[in-house]
Amino acid sequence: MENWRLNKMVTIKQALDDEVACNEWFLPGNSCCAGCGLEIALRWAMKALGPNTVLVTPASCLNVVIGLWPKTAPNFPFTNMAFAAGASAATGISEALKAKAYRFPGKNWEKITTLVFAGDGGTTDIGIQALSGAAERNSNIIYTCYDNEAYMNTGIQRSSSTPHGAKTTTTTLGKERYKKNLPAIMAAHEIPYVATCSISEPLDIYKKYKKAKTIEGCKYIHILAPCPPGWNYPSEDTVEIARLAVKTGVWPLYEIENGILRMHKKSHPLLDPSKRKPLIDYLSRQKRFAGMSEQSLIELQQNIDNDWKMLASRLHAQES
Amino acid sequence: MVSDIKKEFLQNKENKIIKGNEAAAYAAKSSRVQVISAYPITPQTTVVEKLSEFVDQGLMPGTQYIKVESEHSVMASMVGASMTGTRTFTATSGQGLFYMNEMLHWVAGTRLPIVMAIASRGPAPPWNIWADFTDVLSQRDTGWITSFCATHQEIYDEILMSYKVCEDHDILLPKFVAYGGFILSHTSKPIIIEEQALVDEYLPPLPDEKGWPHIFIDPERPMMFGNLIMPSGFYYEFRMKIHETMMRAKEKIMIAAKQFERMFGRNYGNGLIQNYKMDDADVAMLIYGDLAFQMEEAVDQVREEGYKIGMVKLRHFRPFPVEEIIEIAKKVQVLGVMDRGTAFGSPTGGPISSEVKTALHNTEKTAKILPMISGLGGREVTIDQQKDQLKILIKMNETGELPKDLLYGTLWHGKLEVK
CATH class of the missing domain: 3.40.50.970 (Thiamin diphosphate (ThDP)-binding fold, Pyr/PP domains)
Structure with missing residues (x-):
């Protein structure tokens, strides 16, 4: 662990002491773009969950990068699903596993983890109804939004998760509206576990999935997953861009467990705005924000500051 | 039954x-x-x-x-x-x-x-x-x-x-x-x-x-x-x-x-269709769903008047019982096909009657088909109306002429008078 902090190369075994995590469950040879944020997110989620997992993926990049038939990269049960149906299909699986457990007791059918990996379109737009339904029912699933902030699979169209100012093929002048705060919406459903992750913090992804696996009910994890072609930056910069999103405060890392909010150690100090790196450090690395007006920049900063104020007031309310 | x-x-x-x-x-x-x-x-x-x-x-x-x-x-x-x-x-x-x-x-x-x-x-x-x-x-x-x-x-x-x-x-x-x-x-x-x-x-x-x-x-x-x-x-x-x-x-x-x-102990024909008084029928009505239940009674009453009429209850739409329908259409002279549903712009306007016509297109010497529609949106279809529908088929058999008041070849029965 010490070596890791010193930023020297360590093996996963040295860092985690977890046999399962030493394996890859999303295999090499898949067709992700170079520098794909999604791939890092899925690999680390699966390192935590292990192969006793069934993954449901509604229409998104993941439907394609797993490989064209008959090739397939996931080394665990995986089903493609219709766009709006991620959370509901997963509910069907987790309930059927209960029915199977009743009929075949002692075979651990109920111990299989039902996981959803959906993009931001499949989560914040077309899939939100099914997701909200699953959350309200407290279906026993882990729902993941891997957020690349636009419809990347269809060629970079705006979603409700696209941030203010970002250019997409359907917001050619930059998006006017703001990013939908889905983790906050999910927290408002009062489900047992909500968390945000960044692919720049793989150990954090690992720990959060490890925890989510042990919790009964609906778990929601939102991972920021930068996309080189969509955000228009060199593919070797993916981790750095994600890291900047955390450091500038664009993407706060936290978890809300049974209603209690805890900030990640890298995000906690940023409650103090002066500790945040300048927003421009993050934006200037991505051409999707090129040509953004000063006014737009101010508005985006205000939007981010407001999210932090919400987090701060929640923490404050918890303490008092 | x-x-x-x-x-x-x-x-x-x-x-x-x-x-x-x-x-x-x-x-x-x-x-x-x-x-x-x-x-x-x-x-x-x-x-x-x-x-x-x-x-x-x-x-x-x-x-x-x-x-x-x-x-x-x-x-x-x-x-x-x-x-x-x-x-x-x-x-x-x-x-x-x-x-x-x-x-x-x-x-x-x-x-x-x-x-x-x-x-x-x-x-x-x-x-x-x-x-x-x-x-x-x-x-x-x-x-x-x-x-x-x-x-x-x-x-x-x-x-x-x-x-x-x-x-x-x-x-x-x-x-x-x-x-x-x-x-x-x-x-x-x-x-x-x-x-x-x-x-x-x-x-x-x-x-x-x-x-x-x-x-x-x-x-x-x-x-x-x-x-x-x-x-x-x-x-x-x-x-x-x-x-x-x-x-x-x-x-x-x-x-x-x-x-x-x-x-x-309960019989449902061959599963795909169920015939009612078809043995000696020369005119028949093909019908499905709840309308078929009351139609049995209408057939009985019209038969009492001396007409050899029968009914075919369609039980399955998919797969479509093509062979069974060909057999029926070869046996009777006139076959009415009653839809409680619409297929706008299709050959007949009725989903099943269009299918029946398709099923028969390569068979020679089959019954004349009269596509019919009734009871849309829950419109009540009384037994008297059903008897009337059967008699339209009987008349068609006797005169060899299609009834008047068809809309592109289909009889929309039981509609309100529009002024």
């Missing part, structure tokens, strides 16, 4: 006087379904209420009941549940069925034996909640086996027969069991609820631990389902197989009906 049921009803203490929707719920219970997912919609609602009651009272041990937030999620969760290897059931009506449409294709493409009861209603706008089979008929090309029920008992019986056909490993296709909203769903009739041991003997066993042969969710046998497939891959062949299986399902439907009769 009616009197047979009465006799049997009095002998059997398991019988109940219940609504058509409750008959569907009892059928699901008798079939020991393992996962139910449902969303309420008029006129299907009492199906989901009754099932809720069963589950809450512990009468369906081990059954998981998912109360979802929409019909799209109903069918998505059914897909998840069925893929995992469980027997599944749901019910819906009109708008709910339309909302499911994407997932209906998904189910057939996945080859999952899901059974769904449909209390049919007319499509909006304007809002309509009454009997009209346009909802289920407009799902024609989704790859679901499709059947109609004419009586309360038939709802119960047909659902049992459906699991028999759909879960056959040579078939593995989903099925709609449709019946008229309110006319059957909300009226009460005596129903025979069969003994559980007999039903268990009739139905295939519940899927074993390995699940279905073609698809399973099992970490010990990791499987990918539904990858993108290039045009050079097997997509084309998968589609062809669905059609081929649907056609093969005819035989299984006939076997299931025969075995059903042997075990429970």
Whole structure:
């Protein structure tokens, strides 16, 4: 662990002491773009969950990068699903596993983890109804939004998760509206576990999935997953861009467990705005924000500051 | 058949006087379904209420009941549940069925034996909640086996027969069991609820631990389902197989009906169609759903006047009983085809009459066909009107002339006078 902090190369075994995590469950040879944020997110989620997992993926990049038939990269049960149906299909699986457990007791059918990996379109737009339904029912699933902030699979169209100012093929002048705060919406459903992750913090992804696996009910994890072609930056910069999103405060890392909010150690100090790196450090690395007006920049900063104020007031309310 | 049921009803203490929707719920219970997912919609609602009651009272041990937030999620969760290897059931009506449409294709493409009861209603706008089979008929090309029920008992019986056909490993296709909203769903009739041991003997066993042969969710046998497939891959062949299986399902439907009769004593023709007084008929009416039930009485009354008229009850729309219909059309001189549903811009305007014409197009010397439509949106069709419909066919046979007042070749019967 010490070596890791010193930023020297360590093996996963040295860092985690977890046999399962030493394996890859999303295999090499898949067709992700170079520098794909999604791939890092899925690999680390699966390192935590292990192969006793069934993954449901509604229409998104993941439907394609797993490989064209008959090739397939996931080394665990995986089903493609219709766009709006991620959370509901997963509910069907987790309930059927209960029915199977009743009929075949002692075979651990109920111990299989039902996981959803959906993009931001499949989560914040077309899939939100099914997701909200699953959350309200407290279906026993882990729902993941891997957020690349636009419809990347269809060629970079705006979603409700696209941030203010970002250019997409359907917001050619930059998006006017703001990013939908889905983790906050999910927290408002009062489900047992909500968390945000960044692919720049793989150990954090690992720990959060490890925890989510042990919790009964609906778990929601939102991972920021930068996309080189969509955000228009060199593919070797993916981790750095994600890291900047955390450091500038664009993407706060936290978890809300049974209603209690805890900030990640890298995000906690940023409650103090002066500790945040300048927003421009993050934006200037991505051409999707090129040509953004000063006014737009101010508005985006205000939007981010407001999210932090919400987090701060929640923490404050918890303490008092 | 009616009197047979009465006799049997009095002998059997398991019988109940219940609504058509409750008959569907009892059928699901008798079939020991393992996962139910449902969303309420008029006129299907009492199906989901009754099932809720069963589950809450512990009468369906081990059954998981998912109360979802929409019909799209109903069918998505059914897909998840069925893929995992469980027997599944749901019910819906009109708008709910339309909302499911994407997932209906998904189910057939996945080859999952899901059974769904449909209390049919007319499509909006304007809002309509009454009997009209346009909802289920407009799902024609989704790859679901499709059947109609004419009586309360038939709802119960047909659902049992459906699991028999759909879960056959040579078939593995989903099925709609449709019946008229309110006319059957909300009226009460005596129903025979069969003994559980007999039903268990009739139905295939519940899927074993390995699940279905073609698809399973099992970490010990990791499987990918539904990858993108290039045009050079097997997509084309998968589609062809669905059609081929649907056609093969005819035989299984006939076997299931025969075995059903042997075990429970109720006859449903050959399963695909059921003839009524057709032996000496020279004029006949082909009809489906609840209208068929009352039409039996209309046929009897017209026969008393000395006419040789018969009725063919269409039980399955998919697969379509082409051979049976050719046989009938060769036997009679005039065949009326009565639709309670619409297919706008189709050859006749009626979904079934268009199909009948298609089925006969290569056969010489067949009956004259009169496409007819009545009872749309739950419009009442009285027995006198049905007798009138039969007499139009008789007159057509006598004069050799088509009736007047046809709209592009189709008789829209029982419409209001528009000034």
